[in-house]
Amino acid sequence: MDEKTEELRDIFLDTTGGDTVTERQEEGHGSLASDPDVEGRLAELVGRMRERYEFASDLADEDLVRLVRLYFDGTDDDAIADALGVPPDAVFTARMDLHLVRESDREAPFDLSRLRSLYVDDVPLDERAAELDAEEETVARYSEVVAADARSTRANDRFRDEFAELLAEQDLKGGHTEDAREDGLREAAEDIETNVSF
Known part of the structure; x- marks a missing residue:
């Protein structure tokens, strides 16, 4: 260890009071971990649209949030209507209000x-x-x-894109990244050539 490195080490020890440089990180970082309230953010976005546009739909904001979720899950209007207890035409009108064409x-x-x-x-x-x-x-x-x-x-498709991004975030937080990581590791491991000699 040269003189400069020793100086840096001493400064580190004085500053931190410890001699370990790394520690296990228990919590995730970034927007996904710091913003768990996707439901609230969806409701906020619906509210912003209601303020900006004159909605033809009389569905409550909670139902509109459910509609957004079902729409991005690939659910058709008939199934959304069943889930919300409304006619399919009401779902169509609400989708148009929300720019979900x-x-x-x-x-x-x-x-x-x-x-x-x-x-x-x-x-x-x-x-x-x-x-x-x-x-x-x-x-x-x-x-x-x-x-x-x-x-x-x-609106440059802003609202539709924000809905999609919010729900994509939730999918990531729901464990899809873990599945992807495991799949990636499995594929990588399959490509490794083992050359072990005893």
């Missing part, structure tokens, strides 16, 4: 880009239906999709 929502029986133009030009619903040669009820439903997409785009 499925790709299947955009599969219209007419050119959706044409409807977007009519919607942006503020053409009345009956005229949109006549222009698209479709039932008013059908055009109204796809108009909700167009409106939700427009609101989400204006």
Whole structure:
């Protein structure tokens, strides 16, 4: 040990009162460990959206949080409706309020880009239906999709992305990282060549 190292060691001992440099870390670090209240953060995000936009849905915030969770779990509207005890149409309306548009929502029986133009030009619903040669009820439903997409785009898809990030965090905290680590170790171990001679 050279003179400089000895000086540093003495400073360390004086400062810490101990002679061990490392200690076992019991708690995790980073945002995942320090922010366990994903449920509260989801509710806060729903509340922010309700303040910013005029919701058509009359579902309570707790139900909207459950809807968000089920949506990101890949649950369809019928199953979400059963879980919440509401009609599937109520789930659709709530999803549009929350900018949770499925790709299947955009599969219209007419050119959706044409409807977007009519919607942006503020053409009345009956005229949109006549222009698209479709039932008013059908055009109204796809108009909700167009409106939700427009609101989400204006917000840079921020709310949808935040929902996804929060739920991804919870998945990580729920042990998926442990599974991934074990799988990775198993794969790495399988690739090791053992060359032991006695």
